[in-house]
Structure formats: structure tokens, C-alpha cells
Amino acid sequence: MFKLAFKNFLSSSGVKIGIAFLIITGLVSLVVGNQFLAKQAENVEATAAYQKAHISKNVQYHPDELGLLLYYVKFSLVNQTEPINSLSIGQRDVNPSIQSVTIRGLEGQKYDADLQNPSNLLLGNIDFSFVLIYLFPLFIIAFTYNIISEERESGTWKIAAVQSSNLFGLILKLFTVRFLVVVFTLFLTLFLAVIFLKIPLNTRFWLFGGVSFLYILFWFALSFWVASMSKSSSYNAVTLLSAWILLIIVLPAMVNSYLVSAYPVPEAMETTVKQRNGYHEKWDMDKKATIDKFYNHYPQFKTFGYPKEDFNWLWYYAMQQMGDDEAASESKALREKLEMRNRASTRIASFIPSVHMQIQLNEIAGSGLSNQLRFMDETGRFHEQLRLQFYPAIFKESPASSQQWEKFEIENFSDNSMTSATSAALPLVVAILLFSVLGWVRFRTMVS
Amino acid sequence: MLEARSLTKRYGSHLALDNLNLIIKPGEIFALLGQNGAGKTTTINLFLGFIEPTSGSALINGIAVEEHPQEIKKHLAYIPETVTLYPNLTGLENLQYFSSLAGFNYSKQQLSDLLAHAGLQSQSFDQKLAGYSKGMRQKVGIAIAVAKKAKVLLLDEPTSGLDPKASNEFSEIIRSLAAEGTAILMATHDIFRAREVATSIGIMRQGNLVSTISAQDISANELEQLYLQTV
Numbered sequence: 048m049f050k051l052a053f054k055n056f057l058s059s060s061g062v063k064i065g066i067a068f069l070i071i072t073g074l075v076s077l078v079v080g081n082q083f084l085a086k087q088a089e090n091v092e093a094t095a096a097y098q099k100a101h102i103s104k105n106v107q108y109h110p111d112e113l114g115l116l117l118y119y120v121k122f123s124l125v126n127q128t129e130p131i132n133s134l135s136i137g138q139r140d141v142n143p144s145i146q147s148v149t150i151r152g153l154e155g156q157k158y159d160a161d162l163q164n165p166s167n168l169l170l171g172n173i174d175f176s177f178v179l180i181y182l183f184p185l186f187i188i189a190f191t192y193n194i195i196s197e198e199r200e201s202g203t204w205k206i207a208a209v210q211s212s213n214l215f216g217l218i219l220k221l222f223t224v225r226f227l228v229v230v231f232t233l234f235l236t237l238f239l240a241v242i243f244l245k246i247p248l249n250t251r252f253w254l255f256g257g258v259s260f261l262y263i264l265f266w267f268a269l270s271f272w273v274a275s276m277s278k279s280s281s282y283n284a285v286t287l288l289s290a291w292i293l294l295i296i297v298l299p300a301m302v303n304s305y306l307v308s309a310y311p312v313p314e315a316m317e318t319t320v321k322q323r324n325g326y327h328e329k330w331d332m333d334k335k336a337t338i339d340k341f342y343n344h345y346p347q348f349k350t351f352g353y354p355k356e357d358f359n360w361l362w363y364y365a366m367q368q369m370g371d372d373e374a375a376s377e378s379k380a381l382r383e384k385l386e387m388r389n390r391a392s393t394r395i396a397s398f399i400p401s402v403h404m405q406i407q408l409n410e411i412a413g414s415g416l417s418n419q420l421r422f423m424d425e426t427g428r429f430h431e432q433l434r435l436q437f438y439p440a441i442f443k444e445s446p447a448s449s450q451q452w453e454k455f456e457i458e459n460f461s462d463n464s465m466t467s468a469t470s471a472a473l474p475l476v477v478a479i480l481l482f483s484v485l486g487w488v489r490f491r492t493m494v495s
Numbered sequence: 496m497l498e499a500r501s502l503t504k505r506y507g508s509h510l511a512l513d514n515l516n517l518i519i520k521p522g523e524i525f526a527l528l529g530q531n532g533a534g535k536t537t538t539i540n541l542f543l544g545f546i547e548p549t550s551g552s553a554l555i556n557g558i559a560v561e562e563h564p565q566e567i568k569k570h571l572a573y574i575p576e577t578v579t580l581y582p583n584l585t586g587l588e589n590l591q592y593f594s595s596l597a598g599f600n601y602s603k604q605q606l607s608d609l610l611a612h613a614g615l616q617s618q619s620f621d622q623k624l625a626g627y628s629k630g631m632r633q634k635v636g637i638a639i640a641v642a643k644k645a646k647v648l649l650l651d652e653p654t655s656g657l658d659p660k661a662s663n664e665f666s667e668i669i670r671s672l673a674a675e676g677t678a679i680l681m682a683t684h685d686i687f688r689a690r691e692v693a694t695s696i697g698i699m700r701q702g703n704l705v706s707t708i709s710a711q712d713i714s715a716n717e718l719e720q721l722y723l724q725t726v
Contacts, residue, residue, distance in 0.1 A: 051591060208568075
């Protein structure tokens with residue numbers, strides 16, 4: 048019977064077109080993902096080559112003055128792009144994946160992003176998460192809105208209802224057939240992604256696949272509940288499409304609007320201004336006071352004393368340091384606000400499967416806000432490490448040749464933090480159970 | 496066996512079926528005649544369990560329909576006025592699908608025999624139902640009902656729209672099922688078909704069974720006269 052139910056479902060030309068469309072858009076998303084990976088790899092390669100050439104050129108220009116040389120030289124930290132990032136690009140196209148910093152004040156450099164074409168950002172990416180979150184539900188609706196209702200309208204259901212003494216079982220079979228077809232399409236696309244994008248079959252991938260599976264199941268549970276109301280096909284279609292618009296467009300926009308107003312980040316501007324003022328006003332202030340503050344921050348450098356010259360690199364970098372120190376509280380507040388925004392959006396998303404899905408896929412793929420915040424933290428550590436490495440040589444007025452420049456290659460940040468499977472799955476499981484039970488109760492009443 | 500005990504169905508102020516009492520024994524074919532809205536289809540739907548009675552009860556082989564709506568389905572088969580099946584499946588596949596719903600897994604040969612017995616030409620077995628005429632679909636419907644081996648058969652205007660040859664073939668099958676002990680209730684507008692097939696005929700008017708006649712005791716012309724006088 049299953050075989051015939053499959054044949055009956057798949058023989059409809061509308062279903063064939065729908066499945067072909069899903070597979071084609073899935074393949075397009077993989078191509079988009081591959082382009083993203085290629086661009087990221089190209090950027091990293093270009094940055095590595097640029098850093099090498101840039102250091103070499105500046106060492107030639109400023110062989111005797113390390114302070115001046117390091118005024119110019121940038122060192123790059125790369126937020127490693129894992130192949131799975133390409134399935135859910137998330138914020139990776141908005142936020143920089145490479146931070147190139149000098150040892151000067153960090154705060155002013157943190158937000159020097161790569162230039163992106165705004166029209167590309169406006170259009171967004173047709174990545175796999177887009178196909179899954181936006182398009183799969185549309186086809187689930189198209190495949191399920193008329194289960195039972197169409198048969199009831201055409202008269203087939205009367206014969207089926209008389210033939211079967213387990214109508215609920217028949218209803219489940221009809222849903223199962225459609226569910227298996229959609230899940231097959233999902234895993235076929237993911238299988239192709241593994242081959243085409245060379246995604247390793249690790250925990251991250253299986254979690255990505257598992258959560259995607261649950262999202263599909265959620266939409267089937269919702270359709271199951273709507274079908275259980277025993278209304279007409281047109282009523283079911285309108286109800287499900289309204290649910291799609293609400294979950295995919297209206298609620299995410301409302302959540303975003305709420306988060307922006309509930310957690311404004313004026314600290315972003317204040318941090319930049321404070322850092323700039325913190326540094327610039329030191330030119331007109333007593334050098335000793337600036338250097339004292341610097342020594343309070345780094346007591347290990349006190350042995351370098353107080354230079355007498357009008358200009359000295361110790362004083363200059365102390366001024367730079369003061370910019371960061373004076374913007375520290377705003378920077379911390381900004382960081383906390385972003386964390387709060389992230390936590391709030393995750394909390395609210397628990398009740399909105401589409402938003403939850405987007406956040407979780409980004410988190411699993413390492414392209415969400417949390418990844419960006421961790422990368423920014425790592426950039427801070429990277430910058431601090433560079434300062435601590437170069438400060439003694441600068442203060443000793445060592446020549447450029449005192450450093451082994453060939454050792455300064457680009458560094459990589461690998462985000463190994465892992466999303467909890469429970470927190471990723473639980474909201475979806477609850478929603479699935481809710482709609483399944485509601486549908487089950489109504490169907491049992493209908494068929495008993 | 497089919498039994499209606501004071502079976503009544505009311506839709507608001509409209510009395511669709513009023514206190515119907517009826518027994519159809521195994522081997523009997525009872526034809527319900529009446530105009531549109533007389534209560535024929537309501538009676539069929541009450542026996543099928545598609546609607547609940549306002550009062551009274553419908554029984555299939557002694558089991559109350561409203562109390563055991565799933566259980567009674569094991570005992571009955573049904574052919575509607577228009578048999579609508581799955582157009583993308585062949586006649587053979589439709590029969591296989593609907594038989595398996597009833598728990599019967601027939602071989603391809605058995606399914607072919609059932610379709611042939613219902614009068615369908617063998618070259619149509621593997622054609623998609625989308626290309627079938629109404630008569631051919633009715634025959635698949637008959638095969639589905641026969642395949643269920645039910646002891647009660649409910650027919651709602653089963654020969655409506657069929658050509659005379661197909662109607663005759665249909666009558667033959669109905670008679671042979673009755674001869675095998677099936678109790679059959681048939682709602683129809685076709686006086687002559689009712690007279691030809693049925694063992695008993697009931698005439699309904701405004702939800703009431705106003706007259707019950709043995710088909711043997713009345714000629715076709717007399718039945719027509721009685722029908723016209725009654726309705």
C-alpha cells in the first residue's frame with residue numbers, strides 16, 4: 048500500500064515540479080556556498096601574500112626605527128571558515144572574517160570591515176539555510192494542504208473511509224509518504240553538500256542535519272494539525288500560508304525591531320570617540336602623566352623610565368594605549384549589549400521555530416553573532432600578544448633586523464565552541480509535540 | 496443484515512429522515528425509491544456512519560453504527576453515485592490500494608479476476624484511471640466493493656449515468672452478490688432497475704418510508720404508477 052501511496056503522490060506533475068525545484072534551489076545554494084568558500088580562501092591567500100610583502104616592504108623603508116615600522120605594519124588574524132559555514136553563511140558576509148591590525152589602539156581598528164557590495168548584502172545569500180527555512184516549508188504546504196480535504200471534496204475519501212477500519216492509520220500513512228519524500232530531498236541535498244563542499248561528517252554536520260530534520264518535521268506537524276480541522280483545501284492553504292508569512296516574515300521582523308529598540312548600542316559610537324579622544328588629547332598633556340598610566344597598565348616596562356626627547360615611541364604607544372584604556376568601559380558595555388541582544392534573540396526564538404532555526408544553523412555553522420563576538424575577543428588577545436612581543440624591542444630602540452619577520456605569518460582562529468544539541472533541538476521538539484498532539488486529538492475525534 | 500430502528504435525522508427544523516424502521520436480511524436487495532431530498536442518501540449515510548442519527552439507531556449485523564463506527568466498516572462495502580478514485584493510478588492499482596486498505600492483499604491475477612468479474616475489459620486494467628469513462632470507474636468501484644467480501648453492501652444511485660449495457664452488467668453482479676448472501680441496500684431514481692434487481696422496494700417521501708412492496712408482486716408499470724401517486 049505504501050508503494051502505491053508513493054506512486055500516487057509522485058505521479059502528480061505538481062509534485063514532480065516541486066521536488067525538482069527544491070533540488071535545483073538546493074544545488075544553487077551549494078554553488079553559492081562554494082563561491083563563498085572560494086572567496087574566503089582567496090581572501091586568506093591574498094591576505095597572507097599581502098602581509099608578507101607588506102612587512103618586507105616596510106622593513107626596507109624603516110630599517111632603523113622599529114616604532115615607526117610597527118606604526119604601519121598590519122598583522123592578520125583569520126576567523127577560519129569551515130566548509131559547513133557555506134551552508135549557513137549567516138553574518139559572515141557582513142562581519143569581517145579577517146582582522147588586520149597594527150599594534151596601535153585596537154578599538155579604532157576593530158570595526159574596520161572588508162568592503163562589501165551593499166546591493167549584495169541587500170539581496171542576501173541563497174545559501175542552504177535560506178532554502179531550508181524559507182522554501183522547504185512552502186513546498187511542504189503545497190504537498191500537504193489538501194491531504195484528506197481534496198479527497199473529501201472529490202469523493203474518494205468516502206470510499207477510503209468505508210474501506211479502512213483504521214482511518215487514523217491511513218491519515219498517518221498519507222503524511223508519512225510526503226514526509227519521507229521531503230526528507231529524502233533534504234538529505235540528498237546535504238549528501239551532495241558533503242561531496243561538493245567537502246564538509247566533514249563530524250558532530251557539527253550531524254547536528255546541522257538533525258536540526259534541519261526537526262524543522263521539516265515541525266512544518267509537517269503544523270500541516271497535520273491544520274488538516275485535522277477538517278476544513279476545505281482552500282481554507283487549509285490560506286491557513287498554512289498565513290502561518291508561513293507570520294513565522295518567516297512578520298515575527299522575525301518584529302523580533303528584530305524589538306531587539307534593536309530594547310538593546311540599542313550607542314556604545315559603538317562612544318567607544319570610537321573615546322578611543323580617539325583618549326589618544327589625541329594626550330598630545331597636549333604632560334608626557335609623564337601618560338607614561339605613568341601606561342606603567343600602571345604594564346608595570347613590567349617601568350624599567351624603561353621616562354624618555355627626555357620631544358618625541359619618543361614609548362610615549363607614542365603609551366598614548367595609543369590610553370585610547371584603548373579610556374574606551375575600555377564603553378567597549379565592555381558594547382560587548383555586553385551585543386551578548387544581551389544575542390541572548391534575548393535566542394530566548395525569544397525558542398518560541399518562533401523559523402527564527403530559532405536561523406540562529407541555530409548559524410551557531411552550528413559558526414557564522415552567527417556568538418562566533419563574531421568570540422572572534423573579536425580573539426582579535427583582542429592577538430593584538431595584546433603582538434604588543435607584548437614588540438614593546439620591549441621598540442622601547443629599546445632596536446633596529447628592524449632584531450625581529451625574525453618571516454615568522455609573522457597570518458594566524459588563524461578556529462572556533463571550537465559547540466552548540467548544545469539539547470538547546471538546538473528542544474524548542475523544535477516541543478513545537479512538534481504540541482501540533483502533533485493537537486492534530487492527533489482532533490483526528491481521533493474525527494475518525495472515532 | 497441491515498436494521499434501522501426508529502432511525503431519525505433532523506437538520507435544525509428540517510426532518511431529513513423520520514422514524515425509519517427497516518430490516519434487510521442476507522440475500523435481500525432493498526431498493527429505496529424517492530425524489531431528491533426524500534431521505535435516501537441520508538439513510539445510506541446513517542448506515543455508513545458518516546452522519547449521526549438524531550434518534551434511533553442503525554445496525555449492521557447487529558452492531559450499532561453510532562457506537563462502533565470503525566468496527567462496522569469491516570462488515571460493509573459501499574459504491575457511491577460517482578466512483579472517484581486516484582486518476583494517476585491504473586484500475587488495477589486503484590483496486591489493489593483500496594483492497595489493501597480493507598486488509599486484503601490480492602495477487603495480480605486475483606485483482607485482474609475481480610476487475611474482469613466487475614465487467615471491465617482486460618486492456619483497461621493497466622491504464623490510468625484518468626482515461627476511464629464513468630462506467631469504467633463504476634466497475635472499478637464494484638470490484639473494490641466485491642473484493643472486500645463484505646456481507647452488507649450500500650449503493651447510492653450506483654447506475655446513475657451508466658449506459659444500458661453497463662447497467663445490466665451491474666444488475667447481474669448485484670444479483671450474484673445477493674445470491675451469495677449479501678444484504679444490499681440501494682438508493683435509486685431508476686424505477687425499472689429497482690424492479691428488475693431488488694427483492695423489496697421502498698418508496699420514500701419527505702423523510703418517510705411510505706410504502707414497501709415485494710418486487711415479485713408488482714409489475715414495472717404498476718410500480719411506476721404507485722411511485723407517481725406516492726411522491
